[in-house]
Amino acid sequence: QQKVQQSPESLSVPEGGMASLNCTSSDRNFQYFWWYRQHSGEGPKALMSIFSDGDKKEGRFTAHLNKASLHVSLHIRDSQPSDSALYFCAASELNTGNYKYVFGAGTRLKVIA
């Protein structure tokens, strides 16, 4: 069973709309979370990290973490066609000696102009 599960698998939103992506971990050792975005043919790029309960906002992107339920979400407001990409949730353990990062299966976002 994958330790980091994402939903939905794919999502279509109109330009200017709100996109909401979800991620749940099944491993309580995971305490650090990231959202990555990957455009076709490119390497993934980190959008934002979130390590504390609550919301974290960076521009049009807002991440929310609930450590009790190990649920992380990403909300993209005013979605643009350039936001169309594969989005990954990634998690790592609370351990300075651990160098393993686990990625979810991804959510494919399509923003329709």
Add this chain to the structure above:
Amino acid sequence: AQTIHQWPVAEIKAVGSPLSLGCTIKGKSSPNLYWYWQATGGTLQQLFYSITVGQVESVVQLNLSASRPKDDQFILSTEKLLLSHSGFYLCAWSPIWGSGNTLYFGEGSRLIVV
């Protein structure tokens, strides 16, 4: 600013042939280095990581090996390719100290095994 360069950009190789993919990081001293594999449109599977020159840890066994001959260089290789090795190989780095360090990926090397 740190830059990460992967080579080659793409390769088409025959089953049973050898493979060598490389990665160089500039502008960052003694980073942690990582290799990931991605099937087309799929998730990222961590293969190896290295925290210092000459030391590489394997995360999954895929008949691949990795080496870190220099502080800024990470090599992925195999002597005999399998069809299942096809995919997108990504090198990444993170700062060496502390927890919760972000991974920064290169642009990847696409491999097609025929």
